[in-house]
Amino acid sequence: MILDLKQVFIGEKKSMPVDCTLDISQLEYQNNHPFIDPVRVKGEVSAESGIVRLKATVYFAYQCACDRCLDAVKRQMQIPIEHVLVTSLSGDDDGELKQVKHFKLVLDDLVSEDLIISVPSKNLCRDDCRGLCPNCGINLNTQSCACQSNKIDNRFKILEQLKQSDLQ
Ligand SMILES: [Zn+2]
Ligand SMILES: [Zn+2]
Structure with a gap:
């Protein structure tokens, strides 16, 4: 999913709603495809004092193996995400800024990165597994x-x- 944010960047619009479903089932993490279900992203891109920001909630299912018994574990999760978007990176990029080339944001890449850093490191099929x-x-x-x-x-x-x- 590519979002064209030109209108927000040039000031034609103050904000743009984001509500879409991504397919990142091909994404591989720890020799696994943990995001087999469609991922929903709901929020908005808005401009305030010249700063363009994406704020959204990502709803997804995380599938992995139980740490103890290796049975499949599927967890329904939701995480808030927030990124400042810029059209060009100047010199020192501290990682907080996301570059949006030609006003086009590749939402799949951004969300994939966010999901991978947010998944739990400990996963049990049940507490007393x-x-x-x-x-x-x-x-x-x-x-x-x-x-x-x-x-x-x-x-x-x-x-x-x-x-x-x-x-x-
Ligand atoms: Zn288990
Ligand atoms: Zn035994």
Whole structure:
């Protein structure tokens, strides 16, 4: 989606509403395509005292694997975004300014960057996810395995052996 912001930049309009849906499902992040659903951007571009600013809320779904059990996790999220837009960057760009060449803003690129820095670094399918058994790899949320009880059995056996050697 490309927004033509010429009217705002040359002062013909004070503001322009932004309400669109982006397809960034091809975007790859951590060997994954986390934004498979359409992303909605709602807000406006406005000019105030010669400064053109984009302010919007981005509504999206973030899909990834649970940190513990690797099951798919899908989170509905929304983030506010705000950028000062300029037609040319002068010298030192501190990263706050977004250049809009020929008054045309490529919204997909801008939003993609914003989403990637806003996604949570910790993701669990549920707070008390029990994860995978480190021994046999079974998903402990849905199944149980004998690894843990075997471990306890082994400890008892060692205790038994110790007791017996004490007696001897
Ligand atoms: Zn999980
Ligand atoms: Zn196990």
